[in-house]
Amino acid sequence: MLEVQELAVRYGKHIALAGPSLKVSPGEIVVILGANGAGKSTLLKAIAGVCEGQATGAVSVSGEPVLGLPPHKVVERGIALVPEGRGIFGELTVRENLMLGANPQRAREEVEARFEQLTRLFPKLNDRARQVVRTMSGGEQQMVAIGRAMMSNPEILMLDEPSLGLSPLLAKELFQTLKKVRETGLGILVVEQNAKLSLGIADRGYLLENGRILREDRASVLLHDPAVQAAYLGGASGHATGPAKAPAAPVLQTSVPAPPTPQVRVKPIRSVPSSEISGLDIDAIVAGAARKAPGGAAPRSLSPGAMQAAVSQRSDALKASLEAIEAAARQARARPVASSLPPLRPTARPAAPAAGAPIAAPTAPADAPPIPASAARVEVYRRRPGTAQFSKTEV
Numbered sequence: 310m311l312e313v314q315e316l317a318v319r320y321g322k323h324i325a326l327a328g329p330s331l332k333v334s335p336g337e338i339v340v341i342l343g344a345n346g347a348g349k350s351t352l353l354k355a356i357a358g359v360c361e362g363q364a365t366g367a368v369s370v371s372g373e374p375v376l377g378l379p380p381h382k383v384v385e386r387g388i389a390l391v392p393e394g395r396g397i398f399g400e401l402t403v404r405e406n407l408m409l410g411a412n413p414q415r416a417r418e419e420v421e422a423r424f425e426q427l428t429r430l431f432p433k434l435n436d437r438a439r440q441v442v443r444t445m446s447g448g449e450q451q452m453v454a455i456g457r458a459m460m461s462n463p464e465i466l467m468l469d470e471p472s473l474g475l476s477p478l479l480a481k482e483l484f485q486t487l488k489k490v491r492e493t494g495l496g497i498l499v500v501e502q503n504a505k506l507s508l509g510i511a512d513r514g515y516l517l518e519n520g521r522i523l524r525e526d527r528a529s530v531l532l533h534d535p536a537v538q539a540a541y542l543g544g545a546s547g548h549a550t551g552p553a554k555a556p557a558a559p560v561l562q563t564s565v566p567a568p569p570t571p572q573v574r575v576k577p578i579r580s581v582p583s584s585e586i587s588g589l590d591i592d593a594i595v596a597g598a599a600r601k602a603p604g605g606a607a608p609r610s611l612s613p614g615a616m617q618a619a620v621s622q623r624s625d626a627l628k629a630s631l632e633a634i635e636a637a638a639r640q641a642r643a644r645p646v647a648s649s650l651p652p653l654r655p656t657a658r659p660a661a662p663a664a665g666a667p668i669a670a671p672t673a674p675a676d677a678p679p680i681p682a683s684a685a686r687v688e689v690y691r692r693r694p695g696t697a698q699f700s701k702t703e704v
């Protein structure tokens with residue numbers, strides 16, 4: 310059981326969540342509906358420990374507190390988040406993506422059994438185990454993202470706008486998939502703009518506006534409520550597949566003004582092609598981030614030369630690490646296997662370095678192309694130990 314009590318999140322002075330409380334029981338699908346900016350993603354991120362804002366209140370899973378824990382510990386307590394945009398590795402195969410999900414300690418036992426259970430639920434994941442993920446359809450990629458989250462052996466599965474970017478048919482299939490996931494006993498918390506589809510499969514729903522819960526009810530009641538239909542379903546006919554775009558704060562009353570013409574929000578769905586993070590494009594990403602940063606690319610505390618050197622050094626290390634991961638994956642794929650599937654148990658990990666020993670970055674392949682230096686400012690956020698606060702360092 311997931312319990313959230315008076316969760317408040319602020320980004321600087323901006324209050325994104327003003328203390329909502331909610332519950333998700335095992336075997337229950339709970340949907341959070343809200344307009345753009347209502348705080349839906351912030352809610353999921355704060356629960357998962359990946360929110361950049363300052364969070365207060367209480368979040369617990371099966372009675373164990375999780376708020377303020379780093380993300381990997383939240384996963385160890387049984388919460389898995391499928392983020393908006395999925396965050397899967399496009400250059401890795403389905404099976405490799407799924408196995409990455411089994412990395413947490415709580416998932417190390419019975420990896421094989423869990424994989425089999427997963428492929429019973431989604432036979433396509435087994436059929437396509439060796440397919441490189443970027444070649445899959447959006448709906449299939451979303452299935453991989455959900456499968457990877459399930460491989461972490463969670464109690465609670467959270468999904469941030471899973472239908473975004475999918476065709477109506479694929480979105481429908483996806484929600485049928487979630488019904489099957491519920492049958493495994495997982496609690497599911499889903500943030501969605503597609504109110505009709507999500508309420509259609511959910512048990513309960515919450516309406517979130519301006520960081521507050523306006524209403525909680527059974528999904529079937531919300532689905533047929535005229536005020537909810539007007540605010541989130543594009544009118545009493547409820548035929549829209551998405552909500553009216555960005556209503557500032559829908560007023561839930563029996564007599565509501567005619568909503569604007571419903572529009573499907575177009576936000577690009579992205580997996581993470583590793584070429585983008587490990588190839589030459591990494592410079593473009595760093596340079597792009599610098600351009601977006603307030604004040605442009607000019608570093609505040611370093612000379613342009615020193616900045617270039619620092620960024621280049623970090624880019625080299627990151628690129629080398631990611632290329633090493635990719636090279637290992639390519640090698641693993643190229644290796645002949647005895648059966649149709651390689652063994653599912655994770656191989657033994659190298660011994661941890663002695664306390665205090667420096668951690669060596671993986672060596673880049675000899676043919677790795679050099680990365681040109683680029684000027685950029687990098688902001689590093691670190692959680693202050695024992696608090697939910699972050700401190701920012703610029704390098």
Ligand SMILES: Nc1ncnc2c1ncn2[C@@H]1O[C@H](COP(=O)(O)OP(=O)(O)OP(=O)(O)O)[C@@H](O)[C@H]1O
Nearest residue numbers: 320323325343344345346347348349350351352361
């Ligand atoms: N990292 C951040 N820094 C500052 N403000 C943020 C940050 N993330 C979100 N916000 C602000 O917090 C509020 C809630 O954002 P959030 O992304 O949670 O909304 P949402 O309901 O998920 O919206 P959408 O449906 O558009 O994704 C918004 O006003 C947003 O601008």
